[in-house]
Amino acid sequence: MKPNIAQTHSKFTQKVWAATKKIPRGKVATYTAVAAMIGNPRSSRAVGNALSQNRDAHVPCHRVVRSDGSIGGFARGTEAKIKLLQSEGVQVARNKVLKKYII
């Protein structure tokens, strides 16, 4: 269960968003990669948590996928996430982004 979403975001969460913003259009990064960018290569799970808190489009959270290329999650649904990626030129097949697009 997810009670109420806190408005005050921790340092960690902000770092996650900052790293996510750096992902270039047309490319994608894995949760682990983002975790590594902020200096916590093992916090991939926590990264997913942080991104789930972000409901705004200012952060390209749709450019973050799983390490195996599978889509992962998205507040507005997996379908929407895939569409966004494709609209940016990222090819998706069988609910997975091609490895070549992963940084």
Added chain:
DNA sequence: AGGGTGACCCGCT
């Protein structure tokens, strides 16, 4: 301080 949850990951079967 402790327990539960989640947009994860990896190894084994």
Added chain:
DNA sequence: CAGCGGGCCACCC
């Protein structure tokens, strides 16, 4: 290739 189990981490009550 799919399913299961155990491990990791940050955050909430």
